Amino acid sequence: xxxxxxxxxxxxxxxxxxxxxxxxxxxxxxxxxxxxxxxxxxxxxxxxxxxxxxxxxxxxxxxxxxxxxxxxxxxxxxxxxxxxxxxxxxxxxxxxxxxxxxxxxxxxxxxxxxxxxxxxxxxxxxxxxxxxxxxxxx
Amino acid sequence: xxxxxxxxxxxxxxxxxxxxxxxxxxxxxxxxxxxxxxxxxxxxxxxxxxxxxxxxxxxxxxxxxxxxxxxxxxxxxxxxxxxxxxxxxxxxxxxxxxxxxxxxxxxxxxxxxxxxxxxxxxxxxxxxxxxxxxxxxxxxxxxxxxxxxxxxxxxxxxxxxxxxxxxxxxxxxxxxxxxxxxxxxxxxxxxxxxxxxxxxxxxxxxxxxxxxxxxxxxxxxxxxxxxxxxxxxxxxxxxxxxxxxxxxxxxxxxxxxxxxxxxxxxxxxxxxxxxxxxxxxxxxxxxxxxxxxxxxxxxxxxxxxxxxxxxxxxxxxxxxxxxxxxxxxxxxxxxxxxxxxxxxxxxxxxxxxxxxxxxxxxxxxxxxxxxxxxxxxxxxxxxxxxxxxxxxxxxxxxxxxxxxxxxxxxxxxxxxxxxxxxxxxxxxxxxxxxxxxxxxxxxxxxxxxxxxxxxxxxxxxxxxxxxxxxxxxxxxxxxxxxxxxxxxxxxxxxxxxxxxxxxxxxxxxxxxxxxxxxxxxxxxxxxxxxxxxxxxxxxxxxxxxxxxxxxxxxxxxxxxxxxxxxxxxxxxxxxxxxxxxxxxxxxxxxxxxxxxxxxxxxxxxxxxxxxxxxxxxxxxxxxxxxxxxxxxxxxxxxxxxxxxxxxxxxxxxxxxxxxxxxxxxxxxxxxxxxxxxxxxxxxxxxxxxxxxxxxxxxxxxxxxxxxxxxxxxxxxx
Numbered sequence: 001x002x003x004x005x006x007x008x009x010x011x012x013x014x015x016x017x018x019x020x021x022x023x024x025x026x027x028x029x030x031x032x033x034x035x036x037x038x039x040x041x042x043x044x045x046x047x048x049x050x051x052x053x054x055x056x057x058x059x060x061x062x063x064x065x066x067x068x069x070x071x072x073x074x075x076x077x078x079x080x081x082x083x084x085x086x087x088x089x090x091x092x093x094x095x096x097x098x099x100x101x102x103x104x105x106x107x108x109x110x111x112x113x114x115x116x117x118x119x120x121x122x123x124x125x126x127x128x129x130x131x132x133x134x135x136x137x138x
Numbered sequence: 139x140x141x142x143x144x145x146x147x148x149x150x151x152x153x154x155x156x157x158x159x160x161x162x163x164x165x166x167x168x169x170x171x172x173x174x175x176x177x178x179x180x181x182x183x184x185x186x187x188x189x190x191x192x193x194x195x196x197x198x199x200x201x202x203x204x205x206x207x208x209x210x211x212x213x214x215x216x217x218x219x220x221x222x223x224x225x226x227x228x229x230x231x232x233x234x235x236x237x238x239x240x241x242x243x244x245x246x247x248x249x250x251x252x253x254x255x256x257x258x259x260x261x262x263x264x265x266x267x268x269x270x271x272x273x274x275x276x277x278x279x280x281x282x283x284x285x286x287x288x289x290x291x292x293x294x295x296x297x298x299x300x301x302x303x304x305x306x307x308x309x310x311x312x313x314x315x316x317x318x319x320x321x322x323x324x325x326x327x328x329x330x331x332x333x334x335x336x337x338x339x340x341x342x343x344x345x346x347x348x349x350x351x352x353x354x355x356x357x358x359x360x361x362x363x364x365x366x367x368x369x370x371x372x373x374x375x376x377x378x379x380x381x382x383x384x385x386x387x388x389x390x391x392x393x394x395x396x397x398x399x400x401x402x403x404x405x406x407x408x409x410x411x412x413x414x415x416x417x418x419x420x421x422x423x424x425x426x427x428x429x430x431x432x433x434x435x436x437x438x439x440x441x442x443x444x445x446x447x448x449x450x451x452x453x454x455x456x457x458x459x460x461x462x463x464x465x466x467x468x469x470x471x472x473x474x475x476x477x478x479x480x481x482x483x484x485x486x487x488x489x490x491x492x493x494x495x496x497x498x499x500x501x502x503x504x505x506x507x508x509x510x511x512x513x514x515x516x517x518x519x520x521x522x523x524x525x526x527x528x529x530x531x532x533x534x535x536x537x538x539x540x541x542x543x544x545x546x547x548x549x550x551x552x553x554x555x556x557x558x559x560x561x562x563x564x565x566x567x568x569x570x571x572x573x574x575x576x577x578x579x580x581x582x583x584x585x586x587x588x589x590x591x592x593x594x595x596x597x598x599x600x601x602x603x604x605x606x607x608x609x610x611x612x613x614x615x616x617x618x619x620x621x622x623x624x625x626x627x628x629x630x631x632x633x634x635x636x637x638x639x640x641x642x643x644x645x646x647x648x649x650x651x652x653x654x655x656x657x658x659x660x661x662x663x664x665x666x667x668x669x670x671x672x673x674x675x676x677x678x679x680x681x682x683x684x685x686x687x688x689x690x691x692x693x694x695x696x697x698x699x700x701x702x703x704x705x706x707x708x709x710x711x712x713x714x715x716x717x718x719x720x721x722x723x724x725x726x727x728x729x730x731x732x733x734x735x736x737x738x739x740x741x742x743x744x745x746x747x748x749x750x751x752x753x754x755x756x757x758x759x760x761x762x763x764x765x766x767x768x769x770x771x772x773x774x775x776x777x778x779x780x781x782x783x784x785x786x787x788x789x790x791x792x793x794x795x796x797x798x799x800x801x802x803x804x805x806x807x808x809x810x811x812x813x814x815x816x817x818x819x820x821x822x823x824x825x826x827x828x829x830x831x832x833x834x835x836x837x838x839x840x841x842x843x844x845x846x847x848x849x850x851x852x853x854x855x
Binding site: 041073092110112113118122 | 731738745750808810812813817820828841
């Protein structure tokens with residue numbers, strides 16, 4: 001399946017898909033998107049890369065073992081929920097703070113975003129665990 | 139003193155110290171210190187010494203918590219913690235199959251009793267109106283008059299009896315002797331097995347004077363005493379001898395608490411201390427002997443007094459106290475037991491005295507076996523190279539022996555500071571004139587003592603040649619008819635049943651798993667839907683735009699195409715059409731998030747299955763019989779029909795906008811986001827989502843394992 005056409009288009013598409021996945025992740029709180037869909041798009045990007053270039057290069061590009069990514073995602077999600085307990089709030093209470101950028105723009109940052117990043121990592125990690133395993137069996 | 143923990147469930151971290159818990163707390167800390175010191179040289183160079191100390195100290199903390207709790211639920215939690223740490227300590231040598239098996243036996247028997255205890259404690263709290271022990275003790279008469287008093291008492295007794303190895307639950311205790319000897323000394327003679335005794339003593343003021351209590355508790359005590367005495371005489375292993383003597387002692391304590399007059403309670407308290415001192419010392423001595431000679435068989439041992447003088451001193455003091463010889467605490471304990479028996483009236487007194495004399499005679503016999511066979515006599519093994527153990531290992535046992543001697547020579551301290559408060563905590567009366575300081579006048583108890591010592595020496599004189607071989611003949615009978623056999627049969631039956639149902643339910647055929655899942659879900663849902671609500675066709679069809687109709691037509695086309703497909707890839711792609719069409723419907727009805735997710739999941743599913751399909755032959759290579767086809771079609775159509783019926787039923791009910799309005803209103807104000815779906819996922823229901831991603835991660839790992847871990851092949855990463 002590693003044809004020249006696929007390889008060439010894949011390179012272009014992957015960049016766009018990954019950017020799009022991060023876009024989905026970050027806009028998710030106010031507009032359609034979020035960690036789950038973002039993670040799925042990222043998984044699709046990586047799957048495309050895997051089909052075009054093989055698992056060896058794909059693993060190399062990911063740099064971490066997908067199972068470690070899954071575990072790190074779970075830990076990130078959990079720790080985002082634990083933060084609130086240090087502020088004497090019930091577990092998984094969203095905590096927010098505002099970052100003033102320039103004179104006019106305010107950036108809302110909060111533990112739910114961290115949680116969504118955790119979801120993103122778990123979805124990507126799980127999908128890649130399975131896909132790599134399948135591909136390597138052939 | 140205390141603080142709330144789970145106030146909704148009446149669980150408080152409340153602790154209380156009275157005379158009774160003080161005795162136990164002292165035994166736990168003093169013996170704990172000695173065992174900690176002893177274990178260092180005993181486990182010298184053992185690779186798991188660190189684990190041992192972690193477990194031992196965890197046990198000590200749990201046991202202290204148990205005797206100091208003032209809340210019944212808290213007490214139960216500590217109770218189970220001691221069971222659990224005991225399990226880990228019995229199985230300490232976890233590479234030994236026997237150790238693992240016996241650890242399981244201990245935890246199964248004691249947790250079974252523990253569950254009964256939990257039920258009993260909950261009932262007690264319910265009828266006593268409080269879960270605080272101090273309040274319950276004040277409400278004794280309310281509890282006694284309640285109609286649920288009997289089940290409460292029985293459940294609590296089952297808990298106490300399993301923990302304290304009472305007949306017929308005694309068999310786990312000798313098996314627990316596979317534990318390292320310091321563990322046996324600490325948990326299985328001095329402290330943990332006394333937890334049941336503690337529980338009986340704790341609730342003695344509530345139940346102590348009822349008729350049920352008297353008959354059940356004292357009968358159990360008698361049976362346990364006799365079992366312990368009888369079984370002890372056939373053992374030749376030092377630890378097993380001591381273990382059965384522990385069972386006997388626990389039976390004696392139970393019997394005394396069952397009788398429950400002031401003499402008996404005093405005797406119980408004194409004997410409790412005496413037993414902990416001498417049994418702890420003797421177990422440690424047994425450990426030292428095995429450590430130096432490599433055997434625990436009394437028939438092989440002998441002459442050790444020349445080599446191990448200080449250990450012999452501890453052994454002799456311990457054995458003399460167990461035999462009830464003056465001037466040791468065991469003597470006073472025994473005298474008090476006889477006194478308690480003589481304080482009864484009529485036949486009960488005679489029965490009691492006979493049983494007491496028999497068991498005390500056995501104790502004397504066993505003491506003589508331990509001391510003479512072990513330390514004097516002629517060994518059958520080479521003992522030239524045996525040397526005295528290091529100070530850490532003789533210090534503790536000697537200290538315990540001397541403590542026993544000191545308490546007897548200067549009884550005032552023990553009586554005023556330790557025994558009197560405990561007796562008054564249990565009987566509610568001031569305990570004056572306990573009579574530790576009685577002289578050596580020729581009283582009836584003293585004569586009974588002399589009688590039992592004489593009988594004990596007779597037992598010893600015939601033991602080696604006659605009694606032990608004779609009792610050993612009974613072994614097969616006990617093996618096939620004792621309570622342990624019942625336990626073994628039950629466990630075997632459970633395992634067989636587990637194997638049987640695994641064979642039936644988990645036969646490894648994916649098709650039959652799916653079939654069962656669909657039939658179960660469809661059957662139950664269909665039944666509920668048809669039984670509880672009537673089905674009616676909607677009166678009017680909603681107004682659907684013509685292009686949506688176009689999409690809707692795609693769904694059945696995809697489904698039919700999937701059914702008729704002749705290859706896996708074709709079937710999967712057809713199902714993909716169904717999924718995309720549904721996603722489009724979501725788009726038109728204002729659920730962009732759902733649509734987005736649906737699109738992505740469909741895409742990834744198709745890619746995954748396509749990857750899989752490349753490994754499979756393109757055509758279905760196994761012909762399905764027409765029978766199977768009909769069956770599968772039936773299940774599929776049935777399941778689809780049920781789902782349609784459920785949807786029709788749901789449509790009949792008016793849509794309740796409460797939740798969606800709530801989320802719409804609060805999403806921005808409390809969740810700081812405008813996308814309601816996402817705010818629900820990451821904020822309002824973040825715990826659920828975390829659970830879901832955990833499931834996702836686990837299923838990913840499961841799939842990984844299924845693909846990678848093929849039998850007989852190394853994993854390549």
